Amino acid sequence: MKKLSIADIVSKKNREKIVMITAYDALFARLFDEFADMILIGDSLNMSFKGENDTINATVDEMIYHTKAVKNGAKNSFIVTDMPFGSTTNVKQTVKNAIRMYKEASCDAVKIEGGKNISEHIKALCDNGISVVGHIGLMPQKVRLEGGYKIKGRGENGLNALLDDAFAICEAGVFCFVLEGTLSSVAAEISKQVPVPVIGIGSGLHVDGQVLVWSDMLGLFEEFKPKFVKQYLNGATLVKQAVKSYKDEVKNSLFPSENFEYNK
Numbered sequence: 001m002k003k004l005s006i007a008d009i010v011s012k013k014n015r016e017k018i019v020m021i022t023a024y025d026a027l028f029a030r031l032f033d034e035f036a037d038m039i040l041i042g043d044s045l046n047m048s049f050k051g052e053n054d055t056i057n058a059t060v061d062e063m064i065y066h067t068k069a070v071k072n073g074a075k076n077s078f079i080v081t082d083m084p085f086g087s088t089t090n091v092k093q094t095v096k097n098a099i100r101m102y103k104e105a106s107c108d109a110v111k112i113e114g115g116k117n118i119s120e121h122i123k124a125l126c127d128n129g130i131s132v133v134g135h136i137g138l139m140p141q142k143v144r145l146e147g148g149y150k151i152k153g154r155g156e157n158g159l160n161a162l163l164d165d166a167f168a169i170c171e172a173g174v175f176c177f178v179l180e181g182t183l184s185s186v187a188a189e190i191s192k193q194v195p196v197p198v199i200g201i202g203s204g205l206h207v208d209g210q211v212l213v214w215s216d217m218l219g220l221f222e223e224f225k226p227k228f229v230k231q232y233l234n235g236a237t238l239v240k241q242a243v244k245s246y247k248d249e250v251k252n253s254l255f256p257s258e259n260f261e262y263n264k
């Protein structure tokens with residue numbers, strides 16, 4: 001598959017669904033590269049790779065390290081790197097950190113969580129020649145503040161609040177954005193009203209594309225399974241079965257059998 005340009009991605013709006021998947025290393029990025037339009041080095045790596053309870057203490061250095069690894073494996077996908085919590089506290093710092101990601105990790109775009117509150121940062125990034133993917137709706141970096149992962153778009157003002165955020169980040173310059181954990185009807189309306197592709201996660205079908213965390217969709221992350229996650233593989237069970245077979249064969253002196261020895 002040919003690597004998409006930003007213009008290609010934008011042109012998919014209302015035309016063809018965009019496939020985004022996360023990856024954190026070269027091994028899996030190489031496997032996903034054939035199928036993904038976009039690969040996201042998400043700060044979710046802090047949970048499924050590093051084993052922390054949330055995304056909060058992922059660092060810029062870690063995002064750069066994992067992006068370099070993904071880039072070694074993925075040659076054709078458009079690469080997006082998350083700006084982690086604490087890397088966007090003021091505009092100057094946001095630009096400085098994003099420039100590091102661009103230069104050291106060579107990502108194609110950065111992703112930044114936030115709506116109206118972050119639009120000035122997005123504009124500054126675009127003014128500095130950095131392409132930006134937005135992220136509104138449920139924002140995992142707010143998990144401690146909000147006391148959990150809360151679905152968005154509910155209540156009288158649900159749609160309008162999200163539309164305000166969506167329009168603000170579009171005006172600031174994002175070329176697409178992630179809409180997470182939002183009522184499907186609300187997500188459909190937002191997608192209809194904005195000029196750029198909306199990539200949903202837990203936001204239903206009526207958006208311009210989907211993103212899933214790779215370890216969730218392959219059934220490897222066992223800590224919890226949100227309702228929106230479809231497991232396309234029973235990964236944890238398959239891995240455990242394989243490692244148990246290895247253990248049993250080693251314990252019973254069945255591995256390595258003749259086929260796996262050097263005799264000459």
Ligand code: KIV
Pocket residue numbers: 022040041042043044045082178180201211213
């Ligand atoms: O960090 C991440 O993997 C993300 C996705 C959930 C969109 O932001």
